[in-house]
Amino acid sequence: MMPTSNLQARKQISQRHTGSTRYAGACWAGLGLALLLTGAVLACRSTGAGPSMPASIEGQRLYVAHCAACHGATGRSDGPAAIALDVRPRDFRREPTRYISTLNGVPTQEDLEQTILSGRRFGAMPAHPHLTDSDVVILANYVREINRLGWVDRLIEQFEEEEEEYEAEQVEAISHRRVKPGEPIHVPYVPSGFQSDTATGRKLYIDRCASCHGTTGRGDGLDKPKDERGRAITVRDLTLGEFRGGIGREELFKRIRCGIPGTPMPAQEGMDNEEMWQLVYYVEFLAGRRW
Numbered sequence: 001m002m003p004t005s006n007l008q009a010r011k012q013i014s015q016r017h018t019g020s021t022r023y024a025g026a027c028w029a030g031l032g033l034a035l036l037l038t039g040a041v042l043a044c045r046s047t048g049a050g051p052s053m054p055a056s057i058e059g060q061r062l063y064v065a066h067c068a069a070c071h072g073a074t075g076r077s078d079g080p081a082a083i084a085l086d087v088r089p090r091d092f093r094r095e096p097t098r099y100i101s102t103l104n105g106v107p108t109q110e111d112l113e114q115t116i117l118s119g120r121r122f123g124a125m126p127a128h129p130h131l132t133d134s135d136v137v138i139l140a141n142y143v144r145e146i147n148r149l150g151w152v153d154r155l156i157e158q159f160e161e162e163e164e165e166y167e168a169e170q171v172e173a174i175s176h177r178r179v180k181p182g183e184p185i186h187v188p189y190v191p192s193g194f195q196s197d198t199a200t201g202r203k204l205y206i207d208r209c210a211s212c213h214g215t216t217g218r219g220d221g222l223d224k225p226k227d228e229r230g231r232a233i234t235v236r237d238l239t240l241g242e243f244r245g246g247i248g249r250e251e252l253f254k255r256i257r258c259g260i261p262g263t264p265m266p267a268q269e270g271m272d273n274e275e276m277w278q279l280v281y282y283v284e285f286l287a288g289r290r291w
């Protein structure tokens with residue numbers, strides 16, 4: 001059947017690449033009760049809490065039905081189903097989105113839509129192929145709005161800590177800027193005549209990546225790695241090939257170029273296209289995809 005929109009076309013392609021998540025089955029079991037609980041929590045909040053929830057009623061309805069069980073009624077990653085997961089759901093209030101295609105650390109609309117549609121394989125974020133295109137768009141906007149409210153909280157805390165005076169409009173304006181995505185990076189074609197070469201890839205890898213990922217890629221280069229909030233995380237074992245942002249080469253290119261916000265993994269600058277592709281191929285090589 002022909003896809004009827006771009007979003008559906010992407011859905012079909014991304015499903016082919018990423019499949020569904022390993023953990024989703026287990027998670028859905030506890031979800032019925034979880035939804036009832038979060039629904040109740042949200043209902044309480046939305047009567048008394050005024051502007052702390054985003055404005056879109058439809059966004060809120062969809063969010064409660066599909067996301068709140070894990071991400072929490074107010075986006076703080078404290079939904080009842082979250083406890084059962086190996087990988088913590090993202091806290092939309094305080095944590096940046098990790099798998100993105102911009103250099104300013106803010107996801108594009110497409111990054112968010114893709115996450116919602118395809119989920120994050122290896123990471124317990126389920127795919128949502130049953131949602132309509134417009135539901136996905138509304139949910140992506142809703143998540144961004146929760147991100148923005150998280151910034152409002154943090155900005156107010158910051159002003160108060162520094163005992164500075166502030167106006168509500170000023171906080172609103174800054175918060176809107178903080179969730180505005182930069183230009184998505186352009187993933188270039190593999191240069192013509194390109195030959196992947198393990199020795200070149202390895203040299204780049206040792207210079208730029210081994211300090212964290214270890215000389216053999218097993219993720220053992222850093223002592224007690226932490227995320228930006230000081231919580232313990234693991235550096236990915238690249239030999240497992242478990243790339244949450246997607247297993248395609250284009251996705252790997254984006255991960256290396258843009259880094260992973262909220263974690264120590266930096267964006268990479270100063271490499272030409274040829275070098276970037278050598279690294280992408282070397283990461284695939286480490287993951288056991290020999291060419």
Ligand code: HEC
Nearest residue numbers: 027066067070087088089090097098099120123124125244
């Ligand atoms: C079964 C629990 C579960 C449900 C339901 C769920 N998520 Fe997630 N979500 C997660 C987990 C776990 C992560 C962290 C994934 C990772 O780090 O690999 C995550 C991550 C995310 C991210 C961040 C991705 C990134 O690149 O950092 C977004 C955005 C997101 N979820 C949106 C949603 C939305 C919107 C819904 C509802 C349509 C939803 N999630 C439903 C568990 C869930």
Ligand code: HEC
Nearest residue numbers: 208209212234235236243244245246255256260263264265
């Ligand atoms: C300062 C430490 C650090 C450096 C340097 C670093 N990384 Fe990472 N990398 C991490 C951490 C931490 C994670 C796990 C992040 C997470 O769980 O979301 C990670 C995750 C990854 C992933 C998994 C992406 C995905 O989709 O799940 C890839 C691929 C990767 N790094 C490749 C590289 C390459 C290639 C380099 C060198 C250009 C590099 N990293 C440099 C810390 C680092």
